Amino acid sequence: MTDSNALLPLDAVRRVEPSKPGKGAPVPAPSRPVARVAVDNPLPHLDRPFDYLVPVTMHETAEPGVRVRVRFAGQLVDGFVLERVEESDHTGKLTALERVVSGERVLTGEIAGLARAVADRYAGTLADVLRLAIPPRHARAEANPPRPAETTAAPTEPVPSTPGDAATGPVPGMSGDAATGPVPGMPGDAATGPVSGQPGDAAADTPTSPVTDTTGGTPVPADNAPAGPWDDYPMGPSFLDALRNGRTPRAVWSALPGAKGWAWAVAEAVRATLDGGRGAVVVVPDGKDVALADAELTRVLGDGRHVALTADLGPAERYRRWLRVLRGQVRAVVGTRAAVFAPVAALGLVAIWDDGDDLHAERLAPYPHAREVLALRAHRTGAAMLIGGYTRTAEATQLIASRWARPIVAARTTIRSLAPRVHPAGEDAELAKDQAARQARLPSLAWRALRQGLESGPVLVQVPRRGYLPALACQNCRAPARCALPPTRLSTAPGAEASEPYADIPGLAMAATAGRGTKHGGLRLESEPGSAGPSSCHGPLGLRGGHSAPYCRWCGRVDAGWRCPNCGGHRLRAVVVGARRTAEELGRAFPSVPVRTSGRDGVLATVPATRALVVATPGAEPVAEGGYAAAVLLDAWALLGRPDLRATEEALRRWTNAAALLRPGAEVVVLGDAALPVVQALLRWDPITHAERELAERAELGFPPAVRMATLTGSAAAVRQMLDETRLPDGAQVLGPVPVDEAGRERAMIRVPRGGGGALAAALKGASGVRAARKAPDVVRVSVDPLDLI
DNA sequence: TCAATCCGTATC
DNA sequence: ATACGGATTGAC
Numbered sequence: 104m105t106d107s108n109a110l111l112p113l114d115a116v117r118r119v120e121p122s123k124p125g126k127g128a129p130v131p132a133p134s135r136p137v138a139r140v141a142v143d144n145p146l147p148h149l150d151r152p153f154d155y156l157v158p159v160t161m162h163e164t165a166e167p168g169v170r171v172r173v174r175f176a177g178q179l180v181d182g183f184v185l186e187r188v189e190e191s192d193h194t195g196k197l198t199a200l201e202r203v204v205s206g207e208r209v210l211t212g213e214i215a216g217l218a219r220a221v222a223d224r225y226a227g228t229l230a231d232v233l234r235l236a237i238p239p240r241h242a243r244a245e246a247n248p249p250r251p252a253e254t255t256a257a258p259t260e261p262v263p264s265t266p267g268d269a270a271t272g273p274v275p276g277m278s279g280d281a282a283t284g285p286v287p288g289m290p291g292d293a294a295t296g297p298v299s300g301q302p303g304d305a306a307a308d309t310p311t312s313p314v315t316d317t318t319g320g321t322p323v324p325a326d327n328a329p330a331g332p333w334d335d336y337p338m339g340p341s342f343l344d345a346l347r348n349g350r351t352p353r354a355v356w357s358a359l360p361g362a363k364g365w366a367w368a369v370a371e372a373v374r375a376t377l378d379g380g381r382g383a384v385v386v387v388p389d390g391k392d393v394a395l396a397d398a399e400l401t402r403v404l405g406d407g408r409h410v411a412l413t414a415d416l417g418p419a420e421r422y423r424r425w426l427r428v429l430r431g432q433v434r435a436v437v438g439t440r441a442a443v444f445a446p447v448a449a450l451g452l453v454a455i456w457d458d459g460d461d462l463h464a465e466r467l468a469p470y471p472h473a474r475e476v477l478a479l480r481a482h483r484t485g486a487a488m489l490i491g492g493y494t495r496t497a498e499a500t501q502l503i504a505s506r507w508a509r510p511i512v513a514a515r516t517t518i519r520s521l522a523p524r525v526h527p528a529g530e531d532a533e534l535a536k537d538q539a540a541r542q543a544r545l546p547s548l549a550w551r552a553l554r555q556g557l558e559s560g561p562v563l564v565q566v567p568r569r570g571y572l573p574a575l576a577c578q579n580c581r582a583p584a585r586c587a588l589p590p591t592r593l594s595t596a597p598g599a600e601a602s603e604p605y606a607d608i609p610g611l612a613m614a615a616t617a618g619r620g621t622k623h624g625g626l627r628l629e630s631e632p633g634s635a636g637p638s639s640c641h642g643p644l645g646l647r648g649g650h651s652a653p654y655c656r657w658c659g660r661v662d663a664g665w666r667c668p669n670c671g672g673h674r675l676r677a678v679v680v681g682a683r684r685t686a687e688e689l690g691r692a693f694p695s696v697p698v699r700t701s702g703r704d705g706v707l708a709t710v711p712a713t714r715a716l717v718v719a720t721p722g723a724e725p726v727a728e729g730g731y732a733a734a735v736l737l738d739a740w741a742l743l744g745r746p747d748l749r750a751t752e753e754a755l756r757r758w759t760n761a762a763a764l765l766r767p768g769a770e771v772v773v774l775g776d777a778a779l780p781v782v783q784a785l786l787r788w789d790p791i792t793h794a795e796r797e798l799a800e801r802a803e804l805g806f807p808p809a810v811r812m813a814t815l816t817g818s819a820a821a822v823r824q825m826l827d828e829t830r831l832p833d834g835a836q837v838l839g840p841v842p843v844d845e846a847g848r849e850r851a852m853i854r855v856p857r858g859g860g861g862a863l864a865a866a867l868k869g870a871s872g873v874r875a876a877r878k879a880p881d882v883v884r885v886s887v888d889p890l891d892l893i
Numbered sequence: 894t895c896a897a898t899c900c901g902t903a904t905c
Numbered sequence: 906a907t908a909c910g911g912a913t914t915g916a917c
Contacts (some may be wrong), residue, residue, distance in 0.1 A: 139905095153905040341894080876902080
């Protein structure tokens with residue numbers, strides 16, 4: 104028994120281990136007897152590969168990428184073989200693999216490297232990311248043999264390591280060239296190799312001239328006769344050419360509103376990529392958009408060349424489709440956020456639609472954002488990237504500013520010809536005379552637009568999500584109730600380091616949710632009644648459960664003596680009324696017109712071109728055949744009143760998503776003050792100026808994407824302890840902690856300049872590791888660049 | 894001097 | 906989590 108162990112490299116075994124009864128010591132595999140395994144363990148300080156002995160019985164099957172069961176710390180756990188090597192660095196006895204779960208090599212080298220990069224970026228563990236990346240196995244689906252016709256078409260198998268892995272550091276990429284056979288060429292490997300920075304850091308990076316080609320190139324070749332969706336954009340055709348020619352264009356695409364449809368454009372981009380011999384991944388916010396894109400891909404590509412991956416498929420079907428991608432039977436994928444990890448080989452394009460939709464943020468640790476994962480993936484593999492939407496996020500704008508991506512925008516005249524006509528109706532707009540419409544709180548402008556639209560087709564009414572917003576308005580005059588107390592301001596306390604760019608942070612008052620004027624860590628709240636700016640806080644008021652007095656959702660203070668500045672009333676009412684109730688009221692205002700609703704409990708994908716009143720919540724608007732004849736956007740104040748950093752960006756995104764469904768030139772009435780820049784942006788269909796202003800504002804406030812931010816949330820003691828134990832990188836600044844809820848939980852924010860993100864994530868990971876190793880009782884949730892920064 | 898127990902640490 | 910090694914303690 105010990106004789107066979109003599110083959111092992113390191114036998115400093117002092118005692119002869121008594122072997123388990125009935126089981127001899129395993130005979131090692133004849134070559135590469137060591138498997139490096141990514142073990143599915145949740146502990147941050149154990150987030151590295153572990154070596155196991157490959158018994159000869161598993162020599163053939165324990166290939167890189169397969170699922171295995173291993174004994175780890177006395178328990179049987181799942182894992183993935185990352186690579187097979189000759190020797191181990193481990194100076195102890197190697198435990199043997201317990202079992203190869205299946206021969207299917209589900210973890211490709213590319214995805215292993217990507218998952219490592221995502222974990223590093225978000226201060227999370229590889230195991231957590233792999234859980235997101237690889238769907239649960241379904242044995243029956245695996246057993247179904249691939250159809251021969253499809254397998255011969257694309258001989259792609261798990262892709263061996265990309266050279267880029269080496270640049271990323273301790274990546275468990277399967278680098279052994281012995282591990283796999285001949286490599287199908289990875290386009291863009293050359294581009295990936297020398298690049299070490301993350302996409303977002305491009306500005307701070309060494310000049311890698313990421314935008315090498317395409318969009319700046321020569322304009323359209325004159326010969327393409329049929330007008331495609333990209334012909335409306337001056338840079339569109341050259342973008343498609345670059346995709347077709349295997350290059351790496353990265354574009355932020357401001358989609359035109361209207362019937363031509365974003366899904367068609369995306370499908371054409373996918374077709375160009377496939378034509379160039381590469382694969383594509385398309386990520387959209389929800390199932391309705393998957394259905395739209397799926398239909399367009401089928402129309403443009405024909406049957407069987409792509410798959411749709413959504414959460415609601417069920418485990419078997421989901422795994423079956425995913426395997427078709429893994430096995431190279433299809434090379435194009437459209438799906439919701441989990442599809443960012445779809446194992447498409449020889450990736451040529453990653454695309455994301457409407458990257459401002461918060462559905463793109465993963466809800467499971469480490470909370471990666473689809474746009475960021477795709478950008479990392481594109482960067483690592485040398486794939487092209489397309490970030491599309493009617494509006495532009497500050498993050499996408501940042502990618503343009505750092506020259507990582509180029510804009511694709513239509514000419515002003517084209518935009519004007521396709522955009523709807525938008526009319527604002529301010530808060531004080533005259534209510535409709537019609538009794539029922541008055542009941543539905545519909546201004547006469549809106550009522551007229553709907554009535555006129557209904558003469559020729561379906562009309563859309565966008566209402567706030569039910570239960571979405573506990574904001575208040577004056578019961579008497581409906582003026583929004585806002586905080587009348589003097590403004591508060593957060594400043595760094597003496598002693599806390601205030602590095603130059605963040606010395607003063609106007610507007611950070613929003614970060615404080617508690618109104619005690621007490622000191623919290625390095626920050627304190629102070630009143631500055633005499634300072635420049637508004638004489639009162641103006642935060643939206645809300646009601647907390649059980650209390651009768653309203654509190655400010657920005658500064659947290661209770662304002663028992665609130666009086667309406669408009670009419671002097673002192674009674675408040677909830678502003679938000681759900682879709683159903685609004686639908687009922689509108690139905691009475693327009694008897695004889697069918698009312699259809701689309702919302703949380705029942706999303707309609709499409710409605711026919713017939714006259715109908717379609718009431719929908721944001722994100723659930725059905726596409727109307729031929730476009731809507733008119734629309735009314737009712738949730739302006741609900742959106743803008745939100746105590747959210749992204750409130751205006753989000754409002755514009757939702758408005759344009761609804762308005763884009765209209766026929767060109769149709770009328771939109773938005774219940775919002777025309778003086779607001781965000782209303783102006785909708786009126787002029789100019790999301791770009793708005794996004795640029797937004798980015799500038801974030802830079803001024805020191806918020807992402809201008810900086811990299813992380814939040815720590817947990818019990819007050821735990822958060823403080825973790826802050827103490829974190830070796831923060833240079834230039835890091837701590838805000839808070841401040842209370843976040845009534846359970847005494849607190850949240851601290853840490854920000855670093857762009858480019859310091861990696862160091863910050865590493866520091867936080869280290870600190871969580873220390874806490875986990877010590878078995879610290881309360882968990883501190885770490886979130887890098889979370890959406891809800893308030 | 895030895896065995897039972899506690900504690901900290903690594904987990905291959 | 907759990908198993909292990911080393912330190913500690915208590916009794917002979």
